[in-house]
Amino acid sequence: MSKTPVKNSFLANITERELQAIKHLPDYSSVESLPEIWPLVAQRFGNIVALHNPHAQPEIVLTYTQLCQQIQLFATGLQALGVQAGDRISLISDNSPRWLIADQGIMTAGAVDAVRSSQAEREELLYIVANSGSTALVVEDLKTFKKLRDRLDDLPIKLVILLSDEAPPEADTLKVYSFAQLMEIAAKHTLQPVKRSRDDLATLIYTSGTTGKPKGVMLSHRNLMHQIVAIPAVVQPQGGDIVLSILPTWHSYERSCEYFLLSLGCTQIYTNLRSIKQDLKEFRPHYMVAVPRLLESIYEGVQxxxxxxxxxxxxxxxxxLGISEKYIQARRTVEGLDLQNLNPSIVERLTASTQAAALSPLHALGEKLVYNKVREATGGRVKQMISGGGALPKHVDDFFEIIGVEILVGYGLTETSPVTHARRYWRNLRGSAGQPIPGTETKIVDSETRKELPPGEKGLVLLRGPQIMQGYYQNPEATAKAIDSEGWFDSGDLGWVTPQNDLVLTGRAKDTIVLTNGENIEPQPIEDACLRSPYIDQIMLVGQDQKSLGALIVPNLEALEKWAASQNLQLCIEDDKVASATSQKINLESKIIQDLFRQELNREVQNRPGYRPDDRIGRFKLILEPFSIENGMMTQKLSIKRHVVMERYRDIINGMFAQ
Incomplete structure (x- = not known):
């Protein structure tokens, strides 16, 4: 795999294959800041529809020319109302064309936005507004504004913009304007150009910290521009290609993908869970950005x-399906894309080639009778679906390969803007997170000694490149912990690399659990809440790449035995115990015990401040061996060694989620 040296750090270490793939696409490598993109895009793709929300009332359709005009008007309105370059503005809203207009309008005015969903818990939103030092607030609607209003007088908020057309409150001490009013003000003024450099801060995206308090990830224009310039090495859309958008637009993953796809002239269709099935058929997208849970739901619908x-x-x-599964396995072996056998012998390749040739006619018949009809449910013209935010289950990955829908899995974190790795369509190594995108370096080190490990050995994944965040806002201690003096970012993930530099993830070294819907869960606050139950002695949450959280629980046997006695029951841990004549014998697997722990978990988790539905613990398993220093499952500071516990109880955890 030959590398081509490129002076531009965005495209360092790009391969010849990747250079050939992107040579016909617009080149933005010399652009300094993200807002500079939109006039260039409007000039190239002016009459192509950029944003289309068929579910809005009324329906919204904006061409690239109109989108650029709206962004510049929004920026002009902000400047006319006193917004200065470098000001922080909290953008509290969800998916809509106006979100993108506001986001890029804020940056065009030279300001920095701190973003979050309007559905987020009130205290979390107020923390973000306060921590970011925002002096202005852009909110989805009047309801969102009212949710925060009574605490805004304690904050330096001087200006509020509603993205809806609702009439602002008449007698409010704050200056509040609707979207339409802002645009009317803008029409009477002229935009004052603001020169931004690549190293200027562009946005703050708040992500959970180890204490549960959000941390503001500082992403610069360099970080965001790297994604626009480097991701085309993975996927190459054409102007006018249709993209279906369903993920939260303020998430780093969806957001960077939108910037990238729109920079190449795609038409973005907004959809939702209620409408996606119909929208797939009606709009027949070429691309879709997804999390594993969304692809699982499509798979489950087909099943x-x-x-x-x-x-x-x-x-x-x-x-x-059985024939095709054998066919794709043989094909992977021939192509050297079997993760379990990356270097097949000549004999193995010949055997696999013979098997693939023999199965090919039956696979083709399955395509004619079954698979093409399944693809029709996705619109029938998907070029690629992009999956990120967690590991894609093997059976789902296999199924989409069988039916002929290419899934390109990517990897990254909010702190990496987010994409660092992705599978290419010409090297789609299932089970891996793909190779680094241009400009990105990967290093696997021993989690204790930080000594670099050779390919094939599992360790901690470190990342370096132009997409690594500037740091955590007003949190130098956390920044120093995450990024070392040489610029290597500690991902908190465990994995290994193949000789061809594909990254294969194996688990988490850090505490954060990422569910298949892309949500990040910090386990410690939830575990602390659960420990309030008298029946729980120790608990460790699990659920990486699962639909919901699970838990390993060490019960407090003394408290449990007292409870059992109060119910005229006898808890029997040892099989040779005999129940007394006045009591019924039960054990930890008994339904009454399981029900007790279910009630305890539900109560303590739901009573926790800041509870979200994703915090709910689904499956759990009671285990008898406590976590301790002696058995290697706790540190000297009495913290649980999560990766050690995960390895020790791997079979139990897998069985828990397989139920």
Whole structure:
């Protein structure tokens, strides 16, 4: 795999294959800041529809020319109302064309936005507004404004913009304007250009910290521009290609993908969970940015349709899927893309080639009778789906490969803007997170000694490149902990690299748990809440790349035995214990014990300040061996060694989520 030296750090270490793939695309490598993109895009793709929200009332359709005009008007309005370069503005809103207009309008005015969903918990939003030092607030609607209003007088907020067309409160001491009013003000003024450099701060994205308090990730224009310039090495959309947008637009993942796709003239269609099935068929997208849970739901929907077929049809479908699974496995071996056998021998390749040739006609028949009909449910013209925010389950990955829908899995964190790695369509190594995107370096080190490890050995994943954040806002201690003196960012993930530099993730070294819907969960505050239960002695949350949280629980046997006695029950841990004549014998697997712990978990988690539905603990397992220094599952500071516990109880955890 030949590397081509490129002076531009955005494209350092780009391969010849990648250079060929991007040579026909617009080149933004010399652009200093993100807002400079939009006039260039409008000039190139002016009459192409940029944003289309078919579910808005009324429906919203904006061409690239109109989008650029709206962004500049929003910026002009902010300047006319006193916003200065470098000001912080909290943008509290969800998916809509006006979110992008506000986001880029704020940056065009030279300000910095701190972003979060309007659905977020009130105290969290107020913390973000306060911590960011925001002097202005842009909110989705009047409801969101009222949610925060009574605490805003204690903060330096001078200006509020509603992204809705609702009439602002008449007698408010704050200056409050609707979207339409802001645009009217802008029409009477002229935009004052603000020169921003790549190293200027562009945005603050708040992510959970180890204490549960959000940390403001500082992303510069360099960070965001790197994504626009480097991601085309992975996927190459054309002007007018349709993209379906469903993920939260303020998330780093969806946000950077939107910037990238729009910079290349794509048409973005806004959808939602209620409408996505119909929108896939109606708008027939070429691309979709997804999290594993979304792809799982599509897979589960197809499986449900299969189960509703007549028995004979079900048998036929099962037969073809079985044949095709063997076919794609043989094809991977031939291409050297089997993660379990990256360097097959000549004999293994020949055997696999023979098997693939033999199975190919049946796979083609399955394509004709089954798979093309399944693809029709996605619109029938998907070039690639991009998956990130967690690991894609193997059976889902295999299924999409069988039916001919290319899934390109990417990897990264909010702190890395976020994409650092991605699978390419010409090297789609299933089970991996792909190779680094241009400009990105990966290093695997021993988590204790920080000594660099050779390819194939598992360790802590360190990352370096133009997309690494500037740091955590007003938190130098956390920044120093995350980024070392040589610029290496500690991802908190464990993994290894193949000889071809594909990254394979194996777990977490840090505490954060990422669910398949892309949500980051800090376990410590939830565990602390659960420990209030008298029946829980120790607890460790699990659930990385799962739909919901699970837990390993060491019960307080003394308290549990007293409870059992109060219920005229006898808790029997040892099989040779005999229940007394006046009591019933039970053990930890008994339904009554399981129900007790379910009630305890639900109560303590839901009573926790800042509770979110994703905090709910689904599956749990009671274990008898306490976590301790002696058995290697706790540190000298009595912190749980999560990766050690995960390894020790791997089979139990896997079984827990397989139920």
């Amino acid at each position: 449900k349709q299969f189960r509703e077929q007549p028995a004979s049809r079900q048998r036929l479908i099962k037969f073809f």
